[in-house]
Amino acid sequence: MYRSPRSFAAASGNAMLALLAEQGFEVIGPRRIDEAIVYAPLGTFDDLPIGVTDRQMPGRYSLHDSDRRSYFDAAVGPHSVKHHLHPSSSTVWDITRSDDGALSIEMHRPEPAPLAVIGVRPCDLVALEKQDRVLMGGPHINPVYAANRRRLFIVAVNCNHPSGTCFCTAMGNGPTAVRGFDILLTELPGDEGSEFVATAGTDAGGRLLESIDTDAATPEQLERAAELAAAAADEMRAEVDLLEAGTHLKEHLDSEMWAEIGERCLACANCTMSCPTCFCTDLIDTTSIASVSSRRTRVWDSCFTGSFSHMGPGPVRGSIGSRYRQWLVHKFSTWHDQFGESGCVGCGRCITWCPVGIDVRREVARISRSGT
């Protein structure tokens, strides 16, 4: 297995995808669909959004053609690997009732096909670790997530061009990956087309690199990769250490700012749907029309809904401000108490996809500094 970095051109990338497909992997990667970059089936590197860049701001997302011919210039879109590991809907069990009223229970046993995801960003690798801890690291595990996780092959890519809402460095991550990948790529753009520096993170990744046409990466290529990483980090202005500031949010539960944010927040739940670490699910029982069978389904839920905190007398969190407080304080502060780390990776999706442009960078900074 290769221990030192390799380099290859797009043709070898195509060979890599073909080999993964031959080995039975469903191969997905970032593609331009409906004017967003989303994960979709990927046949060759030509399916990638070549020459496409994104502009992301609070509440704003748009794609643009650039004169660069890079494959991985656009930053994260609304989808993350979560959509494929922790699907928005999955079956828990089926219960059948016989004529005499006896119940027989059949647990759903997921047996998913192997999945290879190309172009996973460093923030999303950190998000995967956080979901692992929640959904596989406690006394009980989510069997669907665990089965999907086991069949996952990851080709990650370092970020050369963070978007306007990226803040991974303020959360202590990125913009380069350190672990959690089978293969890690850095794209080196060039007039003759891009080259890629590739590092294996696992034996499986190393074997795949050995199976395609590569060269040893040159010192010049490695230096250029390091320069690109440094430039990407510089692009993200991290005025506040949000990782540290976020831990203090739980000391400001009485702040008047929560109600003020509640007046802007629509409780639409876009932030929780696009967040790569939000894991909450609702359990819904449905019956057949003859009432002889019942299925339990696990679906994504959001702490922004009224039913989320339902109790006998009604919801615990009736106001939108209290729901926003639950989300932000959990993500940045009480996640540390529950799971020993922050729940945020700094991907910026909740900022981009918030229809009213609430910016968690600003809210965390000002609430954690406030006087209450």
Next chain:
Amino acid sequence: MNAAPIAQPGRDTSGTTLDSLLVPRPYHVIAKRLETHDVTTLHVVPCDGGRPPSFKPAQVGMVGAFGVGEAALSISSEVHQLSQHSYTIRRAGPITNALIDTPIGGTVTVRGPFGRPWPIDDLDGGSLVIFGGGLGLAPLRAVIHEALRRRSDFTDLRVLIGARTPRDLIFRDEYAAWDERGAHVAVIVDNRDDDWAGPIGMIPDLLDDQTRAEVDWVTAHVMICGPDPMMASVSKRLTGLGVETSRIWWTMERNMQCGNALCGHCQFGPIIVCRDGPVVNLADIEPYVGIEEL
């Protein structure tokens, strides 16, 4: 707060074995007892002929009605009586209505038991003071019986019970027996009715001059279950009497859906109630008590 919970099932690492606490087990309803106008106790036994699992006081079963859903309910039977489990349920919505309306001989499902129990095994003697408000007496019934069984371990045992009206008192026919077996039982109601001769007021009013003087509060351990504001007001009175918050335990109730710390619904600040509760030490949650809509 991240210490291992009491129920430690086998981890699913192979993808083929199932975590038994994630799998519902059918139970027959063998008897029902009307406790009050809206509270009923179901007595259940496994349909497979086996015994119900052992449990500790206040541990929770996820009790399911076919096609409707599950409710998180503390087991209200005694820990040493394992021929059956009991669940004491108030009509609060479609799931609890369906459970209460299950006919004798009908089937419900149960997963569990889950969660942290009352710490009766860890107490160093002294006095034990138990407060139950309304239906809050149900998660306390097992620990009351356990404390009576080990009565000599404690210098004093008090059971202080409150309800909105006399007709909202549950397990009312047991109070005299508890008293005879060595618990000082006192009962108070917010609003009297015609056949009530006892005191009227809120539960903290049971801490009258005589009780305050009789109990050794320095050695006291206190267990409280009831609505959040009731637990908060009782705790405030107790800390005023010199009881350390680390010697006071509550049972928390939140929207428990999965019971497995996977669905996220039952958070209370830093606590995931189904994992870190339902019994929590007041010292662990003190900064979060009384905050609206948390």
